[in-house]
Amino acid sequence: MEKASVNITLRKDGRYMGKFCIGYDDNGKALYQYVYGRTYNEAESKVVIGQQVASHFLSSRYITVSKVYAEWLNAVVNRVKESTLANYKAKFEKHILPVFGDIPCADLSAGRINEYINQKLADGLSASYVRDIITVFKAMLSYAQDEYGFKLSLKNVTLPKIEKKQIARISDTEQKRLIDYLKANMSLTAFGILLSLCMGLRIGELCGLKWKDVDFQHKILHIRRTVQRITSTNGNRKTKIVISVPKSATSFRDIAIPDALMEYFRMFRDKADLYILSCSDKPVEPRTMQYRYRKILKAAEIENHNFHKLRHTFATNCAEHGFDVKTLSAVLGHSSVNLTLNRYVHPDVVYQRRMINSVCKRL
Structure with missing residues (x-):
């Protein structure tokens, strides 16, 4: 029994069963969640609610760093100085987006970011500059988590240690x-x-x-x-x-x-x-x-x-x-x-x- 885009069937035990897609496996095969109701309307209501939750989860699950970056810039543009905004853009567009731009935010991990940090240091960037890049990146990811409701565990991201260089004064x-x-x-x-x-x-x-x-x-x-x-x-x-x-x-x-x-x-x-x-x-x-x-x-x-x-x-x-x-x-x-x-x-x-x-x- 089907009504509009809601898939509901009547079971032999008299209950109504509905299903909706909650995602896809590594091979692209759809994964379904099943719900039950004593009446058609009850099952239909559960399916609709489930679809809404799943839709939000999927959109959050696959939203990329590039997309969130654009949203985040619009969110901060009116509360930071123009020079600060230019600094954010330079770090993202030169260092972050070329590596992470097409990756879903939810797929980021401490290991992935630590590997990136080590590569930047190997490329010759100073520890201080790399720390600044990651600080800005984490600010954007914090916005992404608040806005889209997913959780990243970044407590194991290890920022490079800055060696304090003693600057000699003019003699x-x-x-x-x-x-x-x-x-x-x-x-x-x-x-x-x-x-x-x-x-x-x-x-x-x-x-x-x-x-x-x-x-x-x-x-x-x-x-x-x-x-x-x-x-x-x-x-x-x-x-x-x-x-x-x-x-x-x-x-x-x-x-x-x-x-x-x-x-x-x-x-x-x-x-x-x-x-x-x-x-x-x-x-x-x-x-x-x-x-x-x-x-x-x-x-x-x-x-x-x-x-x-x-x-x-x-x-x-x-x-x-x-x-x-x-x-x-x-x-x-x-x-x-x-x-x-x-x-x-x-x-x-x-x-x-x-x-x-x-x-x-x-x-």
């Missing part, structure tokens, strides 16, 4: 040589380099400074924006400059301006809405500043290094001169004191010896 000799060169060849670029060395600014924050961010009366610098070049999110793979709020809530901060720098602020002072480094309504972008910095390092006969080393040197200098870590953390715009300690504060052996000797003199 005292090279710091003096750099400062002497900057003062003898003062320009907006030289001024910007001094700001990062003496106030610990990130390169994007430096490029985002406007003259209205300078409180000349109270000698305070307000950090309110950052400049980044990111991959465009419209799919054309081009890059663009983005001016946005700093990377975190604690990155919004006010920093006391050293007296030694106030003369340069007054020297270059311009209209409030203009960017400090460019003195125009358009900012200098970070990679341009990095390029200019390298030219200055070469001219000053200092070994080439990344612009960010200025910030690291500032933090280490502060720690070595007794700057309390909590205050330093606030100046740097860190979310926690531990971040400051672990990332930037690495007193060298010379400093350690000086501190130990000062203690021993009291004995």
Whole structure:
């Protein structure tokens, strides 16, 4: 006995039996679930409910990583910064989708992901970058489980261990040589380099400074924006400059301006809405500043290094001169004191010896 798409038959014992498909085996053969009722309507009702449950299960069971990725992007687009969204897209489209795109999310396992992690490390990616890829991947999979009701056991996914590399600060000799060169060849670029060395600014924050961010009366610098070049999110793979709020809530901060720098602020002072480094309504972008910095390092006969080393040197200098870590953390715009300690504060052996000797003199 059959009605519409519901398959129901009357058994010899007087009960009605219905069946519906709940999936397929490895050979593609349909698998059925059977239900029973005292009446036709009762059996039919059970079949309809079962079909709905099975349909949801099957759609969840076979939904691919690519499909969920597209849905997940739409879910997060309005709650993350454009630069963060571009970062997500870059990691998925370059690293995750080529490997997992056609695989059903429910088929993923810790073993499969661990194999992927090991391959990425073998390909030469850093442990830190691989961890970032997996973190974003797991965020998408968490969304998939909430949305489609399946469960993945990923507790055995082993993230690669990051080896902490101690970044040496700029030596005292090279710091003096750099400062002497900057003062003898003062320009907006030289001024910007001094700001990062003496106030610990990130390169994007430096490029985002406007003259209205300078409180000349109270000698305070307000950090309110950052400049980044990111991959465009419209799919054309081009890059663009983005001016946005700093990377975190604690990155919004006010920093006391050293007296030694106030003369340069007054020297270059311009209209409030203009960017400090460019003195125009358009900012200098970070990679341009990095390029200019390298030219200055070469001219000053200092070994080439990344612009960010200025910030690291500032933090280490502060720690070595007794700057309390909590205050330093606030100046740097860190979310926690531990971040400051672990990332930037690495007193060298010379400093350690000086501190130990000062203690021993009291004995």
